[in-house]
Amino acid sequence: MSSCSRRCKLGFVKFAQTIFKLITGTLSKDKIEDELEMTMVCHRPEGLEQLEAQTNFTKRELQVLYRGFKNECPSGVVNEETFKQIYAQFFPHGDASTYAHYLFNAFDTTQTGSVKFEDFVTALSILLRGTVHEKLRWTFNLYDINKDGYINKEEMMDIVKAIYDMMGKYTYPVLKEDTPRQHVDVFFQKMDKNKDGIVTLDEFLESCQEDDNIMRSLQLFQNVI
Amino acid sequence: MAAGVAAWLPFARAAAIGWMPVANCPMPLAPADKNKRQDELIVLNVSGRRFQTWRTTLERYPDTLLGSTEKEFFFNEDTKEYFFDRDPEVFRCVLNFYRTGKLHYPRYECISAYDDELAFYGILPEIIGDCCYEEYKDRKRENAERLMDDNDSENNQESMPSLSFRQTMWRAFENPHTSTLALVFYYVTGFFIAVSVITNVVETVPCGTVPGSKELPCGERYSVAFFCLDTACVMIFTVEYLLRLFAAPSRYRFIRSVMSIIDVVAIMPYYIGLVMTNNEDVSGAFVTLRVFRVFRIFKFSRHSQGLRILGYTLKSCASELGFLLFSLTMAIIIFATVMFYAEKGSSASKFTSIPASFWYTIVTMTTLGYGDMVPKTIAGKIFGSICSLSGVLVIALPVPVIVSNFSRIYHQNQRADKRRAQKKARLARIRVAKTGSSNAYLHSKRNGLLNEALELTGTSEEEHLGKTASLIESQHHHLLHCLEKTTNHEFIDEQMFEQNCMESSMQNYPSTRSPSLSSHSGLTTTCCSRRSKKTTHLPNSNLPATRLRSMQELSTIHIQGSEQPSLTTSRSSLNLKADDGLRPNCRTSQITTAIISIPTPPALTPEGESRPPPASPGPNTNIPSVASNVVKVSAL
Numbered sequence: 126m127s128s129c130s131r132r133c134k135l136g137f138v139k140f141a142q143t144i145f146k147l148i149t150g151t152l153s154k155d156k157i158e159d160e161l162e163m164t165m166v167c168h169r170p171e172g173l174e175q176l177e178a179q180t181n182f183t184k185r186e187l188q189v190l191y192r193g194f195k196n197e198c199p200s201g202v203v204n205e206e207t208f209k210q211i212y213a214q215f216f217p218h219g220d221a222s223t224y225a226h227y228l229f230n231a232f233d234t235t236q237t238g239s240v241k242f243e244d245f246v247t248a249l250s251i252l253l254r255g256t257v258h259e260k261l262r263w264t265f266n267l268y269d270i271n272k273d274g275y276i277n278k279e280e281m282m283d284i285v286k287a288i289y290d291m292m293g294k295y296t297y298p299v300l301k302e303d304t305p306r307q308h309v310d311v312f313f314q315k316m317d318k319n320k321d322g323i324v325t326l327d328e329f330l331e332s333c334q335e336d337d338n339i340m341r342s343l344q345l346f347q348n349v350i
Numbered sequence: 351m352a353a354g355v356a357a358w359l360p361f362a363r364a365a366a367i368g369w370m371p372v373a374n375c376p377m378p379l380a381p382a383d384k385n386k387r388q389d390e391l392i393v394l395n396v397s398g399r400r401f402q403t404w405r406t407t408l409e410r411y412p413d414t415l416l417g418s419t420e421k422e423f424f425f426n427e428d429t430k431e432y433f434f435d436r437d438p439e440v441f442r443c444v445l446n447f448y449r450t451g452k453l454h455y456p457r458y459e460c461i462s463a464y465d466d467e468l469a470f471y472g473i474l475p476e477i478i479g480d481c482c483y484e485e486y487k488d489r490k491r492e493n494a495e496r497l498m499d500d501n502d503s504e505n506n507q508e509s510m511p512s513l514s515f516r517q518t519m520w521r522a523f524e525n526p527h528t529s530t531l532a533l534v535f536y537y538v539t540g541f542f543i544a545v546s547v548i549t550n551v552v553e554t555v556p557c558g559t560v561p562g563s564k565e566l567p568c569g570e571r572y573s574v575a576f577f578c579l580d581t582a583c584v585m586i587f588t589v590e591y592l593l594r595l596f597a598a599p600s601r602y603r604f605i606r607s608v609m610s611i612i613d614v615v616a617i618m619p620y621y622i623g624l625v626m627t628n629n630e631d632v633s634g635a636f637v638t639l640r641v642f643r644v645f646r647i648f649k650f651s652r653h654s655q656g657l658r659i660l661g662y663t664l665k666s667c668a669s670e671l672g673f674l675l676f677s678l679t680m681a682i683i684i685f686a687t688v689m690f691y692a693e694k695g696s697s698a699s700k701f702t703s704i705p706a707s708f709w710y711t712i713v714t715m716t717t718l719g720y721g722d723m724v725p726k727t728i729a730g731k732i733f734g735s736i737c738s739l740s741g742v743l744v745i746a747l748p749v750p751v752i753v754s755n756f757s758r759i760y761h762q763n764q765r766a767d768k769r770r771a772q773k774k775a776r777l778a779r780i781r782v783a784k785t786g787s788s789n790a791y792l793h794s795k796r797n798g799l800l801n802e803a804l805e806l807t808g809t810s811e812e813e814h815l816g817k818t819a820s821l822i823e824s825q826h827h828h829l830l831h832c833l834e835k836t837t838n839h840e841f842i843d844e845q846m847f848e849q850n851c852m853e854s855s856m857q858n859y860p861s862t863r864s865p866s867l868s869s870h871s872g873l874t875t876t877c878c879s880r881r882s883k884k885t886t887h888l889p890n891s892n893l894p895a896t897r898l899r900s901m902q903e904l905s906t907i908h909i910q911g912s913e914q915p916s917l918t919t920s921r922s923s924l925n926l927k928a929d930d931g932l933r934p935n936c937r938t939s940q941i942t943t944a945i946i947s948i949p950t951p952p953a954l955t956p957e958g959e960s961r962p963p964p965a966s967p968g969p970n971t972n973i974p975s976v977a978s979n980v981v982k983v984s985a986l
Contacts, residue, residue, distance in 0.1 A: 167413075167472050173422045191423040192435070199469035215829060217788045218841055289837055295847040296839040308837075345832075 168201035170242040180246050181254035187246065194242055202239040205229050219293030227287060231267040253346060258330070260343050265329050275323040276316075281309045393431035394445070399438040400431070407448050414472040416448065440467040447473065455482035461489040496769075519597035539590055540653045546583040547647050549576055584620040587613065587646075609652060616646040659763060663756040670755075674748040678715070681744055685711045685737040692730040699726065715741025791830050792843055794823070 170176065170191070177184055195201070197211060205226065212225040232240045232248050251259045266272070270280045285305045292300065316324045316332045333339045370377070392408065394401040394416075411417040426433045434441070440459060444467065447453040455464065455478055468475055478486050513521070522532035553569030553576055569576050591613045598604035619639040651657040664671065686707035693701040700723045701707045710723040714737050725734045834840050842850075 167469075169413075169415075169418050169420050169472070170423075172419045185427075188423050188425070195423075195470065199466065201472075215826065216833070217784045218830075288833070289839075291833060292837055292839055292841070295842055295844055296837075297842040297847070297850065298839060299847070299850065300839060304837075304839075 168241050170201070176243065176246060179243075180250035182246065182250060190246060190249065191242060194245060202241050203245070204239050208232075208240065216291045218295065219291040221291045223283075223287035223290055227267060227270060227284060230270070231263070257334070257340065257343055261330050261333050262326065265326050275325055276329070277323045278309060278313060281312060281324075282306065285309050285312075394441075395426075395429070395431045395433045396436055396438045396441045397434070399441075401441065401445055403445065403448065410448060410451075411473075416444075416471060418472075420472075436470060437463070437467060440464060444468075444471050444473065447477070452479040453477045453482075454479060455486040457485060461486070461493050465490075516597050517599070519593065520599060523594055523597060536653065539586065540650070542583050542586045543646055543649050543653075545579065546587075547644070549579050549583075550643050550646075580620060583646075584617050587617045587649075591617065609649075612645055612648045615642050616649060619643050655763065659756070659760055663752065663759055666759070667752045667755050670748045670751045674745070677744050681715060681737075681740060682708055682711045685715070685733065685740075688733050689725060689730060689737070692733050693725055693727055696726045696730070701725075701730075711737060714738045716745065717742060788841070789843060790823070791827050792841060794827055795831070795841075 173184055173187060176182075176187055180187070182190070194203075197203070198207060203211075208229045209222045209225040212228065213221045215221070229240065230236075232244055234244055234247075248263070251263050255263070265276070268276045268280060268284055270283060282305065285308050289300060289305050289308075294300075313324070315336075316328055318328045318331065389404050389406050391402050392405050394403070408416045408421075415421060421432055424432050424434055439456075440463070443454055443456060453473065465475065475486065522528055522535070526532045526536035554567050556565045557568035557571045558565070591610070594610070594613075595601060595604060604610055619642050622639055651661060686704050689710060690701050690704045690707045693699045693707075701710065707723075712718075713720050713723075714734060717738060719738075725731050830841065
């Protein structure tokens with residue numbers, strides 16, 4: 126009840142003020158909008174030499190990477206929205222946003238919601254110039270959505286569904302409803318050695334290393350930069 | 351630290367010698383200048399235009415790109431200069447900031463381009479000097495408003511897939527163009543508002559005489575008819591109000607809004623009239639209440655944008671109107687007093703009191719001049735003329751402000767409408783470009799496949815179909831190809847997709863061969879789930895389509911077959927396994943053993959495909975024309 130009376134009083138005061146302003150004819154000033162300037166999160170990466178030491182890239186490659194990075198994100202950090210937009214441009218057929226979300230979480234190792242250039246370059250270094258072991262571990266981390274160290278069927282379903290989403294509608298043969306699920310079943314059959322319903326890192330590493338095709342395809346993007 | 355001050359630091363440090371004699375404690379050691387290098391000239395190459403400056407100039411602001419080690423990422427080893435692929439014009443302003451410490455905003459520059467450049471160089475816009483800050487802020491606010499307008503209209507028009515019934519109803523009310531039902535409702539209510547207003551007006555017109563009594567207004571002569579009309583209108587209005595109340599997302603806010611108050615005021619008199627009896631005392635008040643019926647005309651503001659703009663203008667010019675009113679009141683009181691005392695002397699003067707003179711003053715100041723009250727004395731006439739002259743001035747002053755406000759809001763609205771119309775065209779063009787890029791992939795895929803087919807068949811022809819795509823394009827296509835391989839499905843374009851579904855459904859339902867079967871999503875599931883059960887021999891009309899599809903399948907097998915040591919085995923396996931059902935191969939890691947059935951009868955070997963020329967997708971024909979041929983045939 127007191128809040129109601131307070132509100133009434135405030136309303137009355139405002140009303141009286143408006144009438145007074147009308148009577149005295151004070152022309153209203155432009156509303157000084159308190160523009161909360163978005164504090165520009167401007168991040169500077171570490172020095173070129175340090176990055177060169179930490180990753181497997183040469184100085185020139187780092188320069189090329191940074192120029193591309195800075196072009197899209199002048200503030201020095203990528204947030205998820207920008208990441209999704211950039212990624213969606215490469216897959217115009219379907220919807221790349223879900224997969225981009227998982228990718229972003231894999232890049233954002235510190236779970237801060239933004240990817241700095243160092244994180245970006247570290248992940249790229251693993252993916253392009255890392256050992257097979259490192260690449261597989263990174264992939265395991267990508268699949269492990271809740272980062273608990275195990276991949277269960279639901280997580281795998283989400284990832285595979287996201288990949289199929291990128292295909293879009295117009296595919297041949299036409300995508301059925303349960304294609305992702307069958308895909309996941311086959312995957313689990315292969316990876317889950319002890320049939321306990323979850324895939325651990327060791328099972329994953331072991332199964333992948335057994336498969337020649339996977340090993341071969343991991344070397345595919347050696348010369349990306 | 352400001353630019354100029356850094357240069358005076360050696361002086362300040364030297365002057366510190368003056369403290370030494372009176373110092374209590376020993377002085378700390380001076381920081382050693384580790385890399386004591388000469389101040390060097392840095393060359394900054396911005397899109398070809400070379401700027402040169404001292405290194406220390408740039409280091410004045412270490413939290414910007416140029417002042418920190420971030421610029422090393424842009425250092426070109428070969429030419430020993432820093433290369434930035436940005437706008438040289440804006441860079442001039444940025445570099446001047448380092449030199450003078452003041453950032454200026456050039457007026458000819460686009461605000462968002464300037465903001466982008468500042469963000470790139472890591473400079474906060476707040477540093478803009480006072481001389482240019484006002485202009486910068488104004489332009490930025492204008493831009494932000496424009497973007498907000500765009501976003502608002504975008505949000506209004508985005509089709510949310512699952513809206514509750516209530517939400518759809520509210521959207522239909524607010525935006526009548528969303529569905530035909532909303533449009534019908536809109537026009538019906540508009541019609542009834544017009545009917546109601548016209549009846550109110552016509553009710554009072556004298557309608558001819560009934561023999562034996564005086565002239566009656568139409569309202570009393572045909573009272574039943576008018577009562578029925580009024581009832582109908584009020585019923586419609588009541589229903590509309592209740593529906594709006596139900597659908598409103600925030601009922602409390604809706605009740606408080608202006609339009610709902612107008613609605614209530616428009617229908618209240620009728621209900622009050624129903625309730626009240628024909629009592630002599632209250633019928634006077636009742637008559638007054640009927641006046642409120644005229645407020646129904648304000649309901650038109652939902653239908654007319656111009657009215658809404660007018661209302662909004664009046665609201666935004668409330669202070670100007672208030673000023674006008676106040677100054678008029680002041681002037682009226684002054685002149686009325688003067689006229690009263692001036693005319694007091696004359697006989698039979700109409701100026702009986704000061705309030706009575708108010709009428710004269712108002713009529714004179716607004717230059718109406720009815721002439722029912724005129725001054726007779728000389729002093730009265732003099733003051734009367736001063737009154738009319740000042741009236742013109744006082745009224746003319748605030749009016750342009752109101753008019754300019756109206757004009758600005760009106761033009762803003764026009765601009766918003768125009769932009770919305772243009773946006774549709776712009777989005778359509780962007781969509782075309784996007785499908786262009788996806789079509790480019792499909793096109794190059796076919797060409798690439800055909801190229802591979804050429805290579806695999808051992809022909810040593812040098813000519814490759816189409817130009818070799820740029821490196822980026824080919825890398826992009828490789829990426830899309832990898833995605834296809836991951837999911838074991840291919841990208842095809844819309845036409846072929848619909849054809850596939852149409853013909854597979856036509857095969858499954860040979861009795862209902864209607865071409866109206868379009869590829870709804872429901873249909874796709876049926877056509878795909880029944881695929882494996884196909885056994886019927888295909889009618890002739892479907893041959894070219896399936897031949898194209900089998901060509902695709904053939905080419906798919908070619909790719910997969912290229913991984914195998916011998917090509918011929920894959921082709922022969924094609925023939926042998928023609929009748930296998932479609933087995934979805936879900937193993938991503940294994941590429942080699944994909945088996946895709948050819949639904950054509952086994953007689954149609956790949957060699958046989960090249961026989962009938964018009965429909966054959968032979969290696970050198972243009973695929974899109976085949977697709978168009980196919981479309982014509984199956985659209986029978």
